Amino acid sequence: MQLSRRQLAQSLTAISIAGTAGLSAQVPAATQELDRVRASARAAAQRVARVNLPMSTEPATQFKAKI
Amino acid sequence: MADLSTDVYYASITELGAKLRAKQFSCVELTRAFCDRFERLGARYNAVALSLREQAVRQARDADSDLKIGRIRSPLHGIPYAAKDLIAVKNVPTAWGARPFAAQVFKEDAQVIGKLNAAGAILIGKTSMVSLAGGGNYRFAAASVTGPGLNPWDRTRWSGGSSSGSAAAVAAGLATFALGSETSGSILTPSAFCGVTGLRPTYGLVSRRGAMALSWTLDKLGPMCRSAEDCALVLHEIAGGDNQDPGSAGQSYYNVRFQRRPDDITIGYAPVDFEEWTQPSARPALRTALEAIRAQGYHLKEVTLPDFPYSDVLATILAGEAGSIFEEFIRSGKVDGLHDAEQIAGLKSYLDLPATDFLRAMRVRSLIQSAMKTLLLGVNVLLTPTRFQTASRASEPLGSGSSSSGSSAGLSSIIPAANLCGLPALSLPCGFADGLPVAISVVGRPFYENQLIGIGSLFQQQTDWHKRRPPVDA
Numbered sequence: 001m002q003l004s005r006r007q008l009a010q011s012l013t014a015i016s017i018a019g020t021a022g023l024s025a026q027v028p029a030a031t032q033e034l035d036r037v038r039a040s041a042r043a044a045a046q047r048v049a050r051v052n053l054p055m056s057t058e059p060a061t062q063f064k065a066k067i
Numbered sequence: 068m069a070d071l072s073t074d075v076y077y078a079s080i081t082e083l084g085a086k087l088r089a090k091q092f093s094c095v096e097l098t099r100a101f102c103d104r105f106e107r108l109g110a111r112y113n114a115v116a117l118s119l120r121e122q123a124v125r126q127a128r129d130a131d132s133d134l135k136i137g138r139i140r141s142p143l144h145g146i147p148y149a150a151k152d153l154i155a156v157k158n159v160p161t162a163w164g165a166r167p168f169a170a171q172v173f174k175e176d177a178q179v180i181g182k183l184n185a186a187g188a189i190l191i192g193k194t195s196m197v198s199l200a201g202g203g204n205y206r207f208a209a210a211s212v213t214g215p216g217l218n219p220w221d222r223t224r225w226s227g228g229s230s231s232g233s234a235a236a237v238a239a240g241l242a243t244f245a246l247g248s249e250t251s252g253s254i255l256t257p258s259a260f261c262g263v264t265g266l267r268p269t270y271g272l273v274s275r276r277g278a279m280a281l282s283w284t285l286d287k288l289g290p291m292c293r294s295a296e297d298c299a300l301v302l303h304e305i306a307g308g309d310n311q312d313p314g315s316a317g318q319s320y321y322n323v324r325f326q327r328r329p330d331d332i333t334i335g336y337a338p339v340d341f342e343e344w345t346q347p348s349a350r351p352a353l354r355t356a357l358e359a360i361r362a363q364g365y366h367l368k369e370v371t372l373p374d375f376p377y378s379d380v381l382a383t384i385l386a387g388e389a390g391s392i393f394e395e396f397i398r399s400g401k402v403d404g405l406h407d408a409e410q411i412a413g414l415k416s417y418l419d420l421p422a423t424d425f426l427r428a429m430r431v432r433s434l435i436q437s438a439m440k441t442l443l444l445g446v447n448v449l450l451t452p453t454r455f456q457t458a459s460r461a462s463e464p465l466g467s468g469s470s471s472s473g474s475s476a477g478l479s480s481i482i483p484a485a486n487l488c489g490l491p492a493l494s495l496p497c498g499f500a501d502g503l504p505v506a507i508s509v510v511g512r513p514f515y516e517n518q519l520i521g522i523g524s525l526f527q528q529q530t531d532w533h534k535r536r537p538p539v540d541a
Contacts, residue, residue, distance in 0.1 A: 033412040037204075041386065041416055044379035045424040048431055051375065057430035 076240030094145035098127035116152035144187035153279035177277025194232030203413030210407035227257030259453035262504030270489025271316030274309035295523030326521030335370035335446035337477030352498025387425035390417030
């Protein structure tokens with residue numbers, strides 16, 4: 001089958017549009033998924049933040065010259 | 068070639084070792100038979116990442132040569148095993164269960180592989196796993212380059228994660244034992260779902276050199292076997308200090324034959340775990356297991372976990388560490404090659420974690436460790452259902468159709484709590500619900516694996532749940 005340049009251009013445009021449509025459907029889904037996961041992480045961090053932290057839990061470091 | 072009966076595929080390490088030394092069959096014959104089975108049946112459960120037949124047969128020839136001159140390297144001499152595909156085996160692919168890493172090859176064996184080689188064990192293949200051991204979380208069992216891990220007891224069910232293939236392989240008699248890894252639940256969960264005995268060692272007891280890092284301060288490697296006794300035999304070979312693993316505790320494990328008497332051991336448990344948190348159909352099996360433990364003479368004491376947001380603390384620490392470990396993978400966009408949309412999003416979100424959240428979680432972790440230490444001063448071990456639900460359907464979103472709740476917390480958060488503290492645990496099959504395995508776990512003090520093995524061995528001397536076989540050969 002031979003395609004005219006016009007037919008070829010039309011088919012490429014159709015493929016392109018179809019591809020974009022698929023992509024645009026995926027992008028919001030991925031964005032929504034990321035937003036959902038981020039919200040979940042923020043909620044977890046807020047629950048962790050409710051715990052009172054005494055001085056004994058402070059990170060510390062000591063340099064020991066003696067090996 | 069020797070005609071090996073099906074019993075051989077379900078024999079314990081000790082039983083197989085005795086048959087090899089009695090020359091009922093050679094190491095090569097045994098290895099070839101297991102390789103055939105691993106390759107033939109492994110795909111049925113999506114359990115196989117890679118068969119290593121050629122090198123296995125070479126190893127088996129060496130093992131036979133040693134046997135001929137009476138040199139027995141260890142109780143694992145000539146025993147076929149498989150390793151989770153996050154453990155490096157030199158010069159063959161180690162894909163970490165993930166499509167973007169499918170062509171990854173390391174030049175060195177992981178430390179545990181080297182130790183098992185030296186012990187004479189025969190590595191027949193790599194087992195499938197959830198991509199990147201589940202880092203980032205995942206919604207579907209199919210979050211793996213090998214597809215969803217399918218359960219030998221019912222192939223419509225999941226084999227559990229992330230050590231999916233290791234559990235399925237042992238349950239289906241494709242390997243005598245397998246290595247798994249756990250960051251939070253990845254040995255215990257698949258062990259419970261597939262009805263095998265799984266040991267999560269104390270953090271730092273087994274070197275992780277050559278294994279994929281997901282979380283530096285949480286990752287452990289451990290055995291998945293047919294019995295508690297087999298777990299002890301494998302742990303004896305793989306434990307030990309390693310100055311190249313910063314988490315190494317520099318300790319070894321010695322399998323002590325003489326255990327403390329049951330009436331000298333106090334076991335902490337929470338009735339609410341057994342009566343409310345667990346799905347109703349699994350309660351009879353768990354009640355029976357609890358009563359069997361009580362009848363052995365242990366002192367049972369009701370306890371509850373101190374009140375902390377365990378899962379949130381663990382998730383935050385995991386996010387910080389895994390985000391750092393996989394930063395380049397995530398930033399480069401290669402992460403988009405994973406299978407599970409939730410996992411992709413989860414890993415991406417790790418890069419957004421504020422340092423303040425990570426530090427706060429680490430500080431709460433130190434409080435949790437102090438509180439757990441106090442709890443374990445009052446009892447020797449904790450006893451819980453390993454999972455409150457049996458294996459979920461492999462095709463459905465994980466967690467759908469199952470929800471647990473209880474009037475009090477009990478020990479329901481024991482998996483994140485114990486992993487945050489690096490505590491050892493042993494999962495023991497204890498019955499069935501709706502045709503699927505149910506299991507209990509004993510959780511102990513750091514480096515008290517012997518106590519867990521002792522409790523597990525006694526339980527398995529008086530029950531036969533660990534000897535039940537799924538309908539693989541029917």
